[in-house]
Every structure is written in C-alpha cells, then in structure tokens.
Amino acid sequence: MTTTGGQTVPAIETFGLVRRFGSLVAVDRVSLSVRTGSIFGLLGPNGAGKSTTIKMLTTLLPPTEGGAKVAGFDVVRRPREVRRRIGYVPQLLSADGALTGYENLLIFAKLYGVPRSQREPRIWQALALMGLADAAHALVRQYSGGMIRRLEIAQAVLHRPAVLFMDEPTVGLDPVARRAVWEHVRQLRQHFGATILLTTHYMDEADELCDEVAIMHRGRVAAVGTPAELKAAIGPEATLDDVFVHHTGSSIETGGSYRDALRTRRTARRLG
Numbered sequence: 001m002t003t004t005g006g007q008t009v010p011a012i013e014t015f016g017l018v019r020r021f022g023s024l025v026a027v028d029r030v031s032l033s034v035r036t037g038s039i040f041g042l043l044g045p046n047g048a049g050k051s052t053t054i055k056m057l058t059t060l061l062p063p064t065e066g067g068a069k070v071a072g073f074d075v076v077r078r079p080r081e082v083r084r085r086i087g088y089v090p091q092l093l094s095a096d097g098a099l100t101g102y103e104n105l106l107i108f109a110k111l112y113g114v115p116r117s118q119r120e121p122r123i124w125q126a127l128a129l130m131g132l133a134d135a136a137h138a139l140v141r142q143y144s145g146g147m148i149r150r151l152e153i154a155q156a157v158l159h160r161p162a163v164l165f166m167d168e169p170t171v172g173l174d175p176v177a178r179r180a181v182w183e184h185v186r187q188l189r190q191h192f193g194a195t196i197l198l199t200t201h202y203m204d205e206a207d208e209l210c211d212e213v214a215i216m217h218r219g220r221v222a223a224v225g226t227p228a229e230l231k232a233a234i235g236p237e238a239t240l241d242d243v244f245v246h247h248t249g250s251s252i253e254t255g256g257s258y259r260d261a262l263r264t265r266r267t268a269r270r271l272g
C-alpha cells in the first residue's frame with residue numbers, strides 16, 4: 001500500500017483527464033479517485049470513453065489535457081514507473097493458442113523481468129489462483145473461453161502489480177464462466193491486495209463484484225459511488241440497470257458506433 005505521512009494515497013487518481021481524437025472528445029474532464037485495494041468498475045454504453053480512459057491510465061495513450069497518477073506515479077512524467085506497477089488484461093486476444101498455458105505464462109514472466117529463480121513458483125501460484133493448475137500443460141486452443149480469460153488474468157499478475165486493469169474481462173462468457181472469473185478476481189485481490197479497475201457492460205457484475213463504480217456517458221463521469229449508494233439515490237427498489245438508464249438515458253444495449261459494436265462482438269466470438 002502506498003502511504004505518505006501516514007495517509008493512504010489512492011491507487012488511481014485522475015485530474016480533469018481529457019482525450020480528443022480530432023474534433024471528437026472521447027474523454028471529457030474525468031476526475032476520479034480509486035481507493036487502494038478496492039475493485040472499481042467503469043460502466044457506460046459503447047463509445048462512452050471507458051477503454052480510452054484505461055489506455056491513458058496504462059500509459060498507452062497520452063492525455064490531451066489533465067493528468068493522472070497510478071500507484072503514486074504520474075502517467076505522463078513517470079510512465080516507466082507506472083508500467084512496472086500495473087497489469088493489463090486487454091479486450092483483444094493476448095494468449096497464444098498454439099502454446100500451453102504454462103508456456104504462455106513463461107513468456108510473460110520473461111517479458112516482465114521476473115527473476116529466473118522465481119518464475120516457476122510464480123507461474124504455479126498464478127495458475128492455482130485462477131483455477132488452471134490441472135490445465136497447465138494443455139494447449140490453450142483447447143481451453144474454454146472462461147479458461148482463456150483466466151489465463152490472461154494470470155499473465156497480467158505474474159509481476160505482482162499494485163494495480164490491475166481489465167477491459168471487459170467477462171465479455172462473451174456464459175453466466176457460469178463469468179461467475180468463475182469473479183470468484184478468481186476476488187481471490188486475487190485477497191491474495192495480493194491489488195487494486196482492480198475493470199470495465200463491464202454487465203450490471204450484475206458491477207453490482208456483485210465492485211466496491212465502487214463510475215458511470216461514464218459521452219466521455220464524462222455521470223455518477224460515481226458504491227452500487228448501494230447509486231441505487232439508493234434513484235429509489236428504494238432501484239436496480240443498477242435503473243441507475244444506468246437514469247444517468248445515460250439508454251439501456252446498456254444501445255449507444256456507440258457500428259465499429260464499437262462489431263469490436264465487442266468480435267471479442268465475444270473469439271472466446272465463445
């Protein structure tokens with residue numbers, strides 16, 4: 001845990017973060033604070049700016065204006081310090097189907113500079129935490145969609161990141177596989193004390209898994225709080241779906257461009 005003068009520093013802080021693509025404002029003055037050790041959900045329709053926010057926080061994309069700190073380091077001025085302290089599970093495929101789960105993890109352990117003597121124990125620990133030890137030596141192309149997702153999460157935590165970013169970790173998975181991912185994500189947090197920021201389209205996922213959520217709409221944060229707080233603000237019987245509709249004016253099914261919808265569907269297909 002990062003502390004200064006006895007005070008806990010948030011794991012993630014953004015200050016008026018802006019990202020433009022030409023005339024399009026994809027992320028519009030986003031200011032957020034994510035508590036160390038919490039699971040934080042970024043929600044919003046397709047095209048709301050969630051992935052662009054994650055890309056700035058993981059140093060893949062420079063902000064147009066504003067700033068952000070991750071694990072106490074400025075993403076623009078200290079990108080290398082940030083990268084050493086984060087894990088990233090992207091939406092698109094990052095595991096190689098022609099290799100075994102173990103071999104995939106070995107590549108990532110080398111990439112992340114895990115010392116040789118620690119590679120094997122860390123790989124087995126990550127496999128065990130993600131419920132994949134029995135499948136370690138099977139080819140990944142034989143894994144189910146849920147197992148691939150869990151392998152990708154295992155890859156992202158081999159270097160013990162303080163902050164783990166996951167872009168739609170359960171998209172395209174059936175309800176049983178999604179629950180298994182949630183369970184393993186919880187264990188991960190418990191085991192490593194990592195802070196987790198994830199994006200999701202599933203309101204039940206946000207409700208069950210996240211300590212706090214931010215609802216993004218057209219690049220802005222429309223609401224932020226615990227799922228219970230956000231629901232209570234709408235009404236006694238409100239669900240998180242109701243909260244979402246209230247703040248975005250749309251159900252989760254609408255919004256975004258054709259390209260965005262196509263990309264989501266492509267991710268779902270490769271896992272299905």
Ligand SMILES: Nc1ncnc2c1ncn2[C@@H]1O[C@H](COP(=O)(O)OP(=O)(O)OP(=O)(O)O)[C@@H](O)[C@H]1O
Nearest residue numbers: 021026044045046047048049050051052053256260
């Ligand atoms: N590299 C880019 N060039 C131009 N426009 C982009 C680029 N990346 C994203 N956008 C646009 O910025 C907006 C926000 O996109 P972003 O991918 O951040 O949304 P999102 O909330 O993550 O959506 P999804 O749920 O589909 O992943 C969209 O209108 C998208 O088309």
